[in-house]
Amino acid sequence: MSKDYPVPAGFLERETEVKKSRFIARVVPVSSRDEVKAWLEQAHKDHPDARHICWAYQIGRPGAAAEAAMNDDGEPSGTAGKPILSVIQHKDMGDVLVMVIRYFGGIKLGAGGLVRAYAGATEAVLSVVDRVIQLPLSRVILTMTFADEQPLRHWCEQNSAQVDQVDYSARVTAEITLPVDRNSELCAFCDARGIDYSFES
Template sequence: MNQRYPVPAVAVHTVQDTIKRSLFIAYLAHAPCPDSAREFIDSIRTRHADATHNCWAFMCGAPGDTARVGMSDDGEPHGTAGRPMLNVLLHGGVGEIAVVVTRYFGGTKLGTGGLVRAYGGMVSLGLESLPVREKIFPAHLNIIMEYTHVTVFKRLIEEHEAVVTHEEYAADAGFTITLPQENVAALRQALTELTNGTVLIEKAGEPA
């Protein structure tokens, strides 16, 4: 499982192009689940109810993950729109994404090959300029240690991309930290070595 990957950083990203007098408009959005993808698709179909076609595809998972995908040619010849759009999404390096390509027919037929290139090309064009952010799957840990280790501990957690969300000082020093899931094992090993095995590390619930 990918522990981090890019996802769309804006509500909706739009690009457009005119191909043989047909206007193509691509809308790309963050879609963490199929329900959010379908809601976005329906909003664009409503917005462009007068369009010749509103073809779409979505991939609700990490880049390349085919577990939750969908597509539609919306009246274009079978396999000329939804499939090439989904193929571009699957290889685009961005996760949790939905796209609708709206077409206003301009009077010149593109042929099946031309349609495949047009619809796939619009998704590629959108991905080229799409603002993204990194999605990280966090882990939350409770840590208790002797005071003598605190200074080095705070340096270690920075090296492992962890932040302290709560701290408490009693007989020992206690901390709740959040860090990328992929860094937990390395930090656990580093803290065990630092404290000669005396550190207490437990999973914590998500902060309120």
């Protein structure tokens, strides 16, 4: 599914320390609750001795998320998940999960200190993660002669389109994905060569 809003480009981890407590913040792109669950399971496997693994995520467009959730994982209510989510919401980024893994350093931080520590850890990782915007895509099925296949592949290379699948029988059938804003150029190319095409909805 393509997205016209910023999402994290990939996994990133950053560590901060507050009064001997270690805060390891991880950010990952997610598009479903199942993905969130899988990443949380991985964090627990990677850090079985951590005192807390707190998290928050939002799925969907920033400012109008389809789904959001947070968890304090044993920290005092509102001192971990909420500040993590608050920083996420200020970053204008969608489909994002931030987990903050805490190793207790022996010094209590108090509620205000915890809020600042979790917000700070989230800020540390979100301020450096790369963002990507995936523009809306079209899927198109094309039917053509064998002679048209190479010109089509060349056109795709020049126009940020991807050839997903090619089947050969009496004619060549190709499935391609391309940015929506190239649709009219593709139609013109196909019409000029007599290539049949249909857009999948």
